[in-house]
Amino acid sequence: MIEPFAGEDMFTGPAVDDALISKAEERLGYRLPSSYLDILRRMNGGLLRRRLCPTSFPTSWADDHFEVRSLLGIGGDHGIDSSGGRGSRDLISEWGYPDIGIVLFDMPSGGHDAVMLDYRDCGSGDEPAVVYIDEDRVPRRVARDFGEFLGLLGGQE
Structure with a gap:
């Protein structure tokens, strides 16, 4: 089993229950994947222990990978469903990401790239x-x- 978190950080949200999940899905307009929800029930967002994702294509940051920093949870000030400039919809609008789903990670680039569902x-x-x-x-x-x-993530920063 993957142990994704290096520790709590500002992206860690409140305890996850069915009501919080329903509220987040309603705000987002999408059903959240069960594998994502399984992680959030253990820890609702936070710094990842393994952060490097290999790619078969070059990125702006490396020839063969990119890095994620923190998984965004639900609820709280930094949840993917939050409003006020920090939620997924806000990030899509601010950074001009394609409107295809949900932004899931805080990235070391500060918004220049993203990982989305x-x-x-x-x-x-x-x-x-x-x-x-x-x-x-x-x-x-x-x-x-x-x-x-999650299975692709490797390396430690």
């Missing part, structure tokens, strides 16, 4: 793919779902 090809019951958005704002698929994405 991509709901464009989701059918009923399907989980969204995970895509990397670089400075060119083109979504590049890196995993078929969130669980696979």
Whole structure:
């Protein structure tokens, strides 16, 4: 089993329960993947222990990978469903990311790139793919779902 968190940080939200999940999904307009919710029930966002994701394409930051810093949770000031400039919808608007889903991570670049859940090809019951958005704002698929994405993460910073 993956142990994703290095410790609490400002991106750690309140304890997750069914009511918080329902509220977040209603605000976002998307059903959250079960693999993401499983992680949030253990710790609702925070610094990741493993942060490097290998790629088959170069990024603005490296030839063969990108780095994520903190997983964003739900609820709280820094949740993906929050308003006031810090939620996923706010980040999509502020940084010009494609409106294809949900921004899931705080990135070392401070917004120049992003990792998102991509709901464009989701059918009923399907989980969204995970895509990397670089400075060119083109979504590049890196995993078929969130669980696979967590399995790709390696390295320590």
